Amino acid sequence: xxxxxxxxxxxxxxxxxxxxxxxxxFRILVSLSMINTHxxxxxxxxxxxxxxxxxxxxxxxxxSAVVAIVANIVAPLFIIVGLTTRxxxxxxLSVTLMGFFIVHGNDPWAVRDVPLMYSLAYLLIFxxxxxxxxxxxxxxxxx
Numbered sequence: 552x553x554x555x556x557x558x559x560x561x562x563x564x565x566x567x568x569x570x571x572x573x574x575x576x577f578r579i580l581v582s583l584s585m586i587n588t589h590x591x592x593x594x595x596x597x598x599x600x601x602x603x604x605x606x607x608x609x610x611x612x613x614x615s616a617v618v619a620i621v622a623n624i625v626a627p628l629f630i631i632v633g634l635t636t637r638x639x640x641x642x643x644l645s646v647t648l649m650g651f652f653i654v655h656g657n658d659p660w661a662v663r664d665v666p667l668m669y670s671l672a673y674l675l676i677f678x679x680x681x682x683x684x685x686x687x688x689x690x691x692x693x694x
Contacts, residue, residue: 574682578636581672582627585643590623607653622646630676633685640677644670 593600593616601612604619622643629639650666681687 569683571683574676574679575633575684577672578630578633578676578681578685581669581676582630585627585669586624590620590627593620593623605654607649619646630681633681633687634690636681636685636687637677640673644673644677647673 593604597616597620600616600619604612604615606612606615608615610618622645626639626642630636630643647666647670651663651670655663655666
């Protein structure tokens with residue numbers, strides 16, 4: 552009995568959920584967090600977003616706001632359903648990494664922490680892919 556418990560605690564393979572279930576839950580939860588915390592705020596107060604959004608590449612406030620909304624709402628929706636997952640993750644990564652390196656590059660780590668954590672999460676999604684429970688898998692019939 553003690554050996555089984557020890558094995559479950561220290562086993563490096565997730566035994567209670569498959570890798571694919573874990574990826575599904577991770578994709579959904581990270582993307583819902585991005586949409587809820589960052590995307591909807593930008594969308595619902597678009598005029599304020601245009602006025603206050605950083606424009607690190609010099610394309611103007613409106614275009615920067617639209618890019619941020621696409622990266623914070625549209626791409627995460629694609630990631631949730633697992634459609635063009637890696638491409639969508641790259642779109643979101645472009646904004647989170649720009650936030651980390653350029654927009655907040657001189658800020659203290661406490662401020663840079665949020666874009667860093669989202670960047671790491673979307674890097675994981677990019678490298679791992681969407682998993683079995685995704686439209687990408689259903690369309691490409693990879694498993």
